Amino acid sequence: MTLLHKTYGKGRVRVMCVHRDGGRHAVRELTVQAMLTGGFDPAFTHADNSTTVSTDTVKNVVNIVARETMTLPAEAFCQAVAQRLLDSYAMVETATVTAHETRWSRLSIDGTPHPHAFTLDGNGKSVAKVRMGRGGALTVESGLSGFTILKTTGSGWANFVKDPYTTLRETHDRLAATSMEASWLWSRPPADYPAANALILDSLLRVFATTYSHSIQDSLYRMAQAALASVPEIETVSLACPNKHYLPIDLSPFGLDNDNQVFVATDEPHGQIECTVGR
Known part of the structure; x- marks a missing residue:
């Protein structure tokens, strides 16, 4: 029997970041999926995990990159996560990172935008998806869900x-x-x-x-x-x-x-x- 395809990673990594500029704050919430391909065959075929990165580690990479780059557009954030995974783990051949954005709109009180209060935008979610290999970004998509x-x-x-x-x-x-x-x-x-x-x-x-x-x-x-x-x-x-x-x-x-x-x-x-x- 032959293993024809394999991929794995971490899904529904939900991360909220607050950017504080004095008393005025901005928020960013993303739900991220990061999927890997590469030299992981032994984990599937021989019960050998020695070349396999834990999915919990993938989650940690997402959170760390969020701390560093969360003010970037979602497309650039996905590229940063994919690049970090490729740079960190030689066995990874491609990283596909998808981010659904939960949009928060700034509340206005008596016609004045509030510095740190927000309301949920209920119509759809922005989506960014990046597939990156060792030669750079293979595909970059944006959209709405x-x-x-x-x-x-x-x-x-x-x-x-x-x-x-x-x-x-x-x-x-x-x-x-x-x-x-x-x-x-x-x-x-x-x-x-x-x-x-x-x-x-x-x-x-x-x-x-x-x-x-x-x-x-x-x-x-x-x-x-x-x-x-x-x-x-x-x-x-x-x-x-x-x-x-x-x-x-x-x-x-x-x-x-x-x-x-x-x-x-x-x-x-x-x-x-x-x-x-x-x-």
């Missing part, structure tokens, strides 16, 4: 295949909502990761909100095109969007009409639409 958006008109679903299995009616005016998973692959680093990521998100949302959607497929392709046009340093954009369905309720048994006003909310089962668009 679980970013939920909705519009109440400007969306339809019509002219689709109809056969004896079809029960869905056509519509040219429906609610469109999704919990978006989005990622983009960098061909080269931008001057400012947070600014570039914000511009990409703005491009995605602008297309979603301001243009008619013939389908989620139609919207996703044009959203990705806009993101690629907005930031030249990205190579591809991948979007995965499950439909969050809001279905009109039939109120006719009660002598009432329902002109797209009252809906039942459900996301089970849901349509799953995914695409990757490149230059």
Whole structure:
């Protein structure tokens, strides 16, 4: 028997750092996964751990690098963790580090930003993922996970295949909502990761909100095109969007009409639409 693939590491390393600048503080919370490949075959095949780094040690490396570099953008932080693992352990061939950011927004009291009080930003999490080998960064990705958006008109679903299995009616005016998973692959680093990521998100949302959607497929392709046009340093954009369905309720048994006003909310089962668009 042959060991065809192996990797291991530490997941859900949750780290919060506070940067203090006098009385004004800033917070950063990341949930990190660091996965390694390399010369670890004996641990799998011969019960020999002599070349295997403990996953607890991997966690410690994440925390130490956080202490040193937590003010960096998530992409640069992931690169720093990957580089430290490669520099520290000769048996490691690649390190893949992923960080989901929990965003905290500064509270305002009577219109004045508070120096050390924050509220949780509930819509989605920023994601950075770096895969690094001994020759340097192999891939750098940024993105968003679980970013939920909705519009109440400007969306339809019509002219689709109809056969004896079809029960869905056509519509040219429906609610469109999704919990978006989005990622983009960098061909080269931008001057400012947070600014570039914000511009990409703005491009995605602008297309979603301001243009008619013939389908989620139609919207996703044009959203990705806009993101690629907005930031030249990205190579591809991948979007995965499950439909969050809001279905009109039939109120006719009660002598009432329902002109797209009252809906039942459900996301089970849901349509799953995914695409990757490149230059």
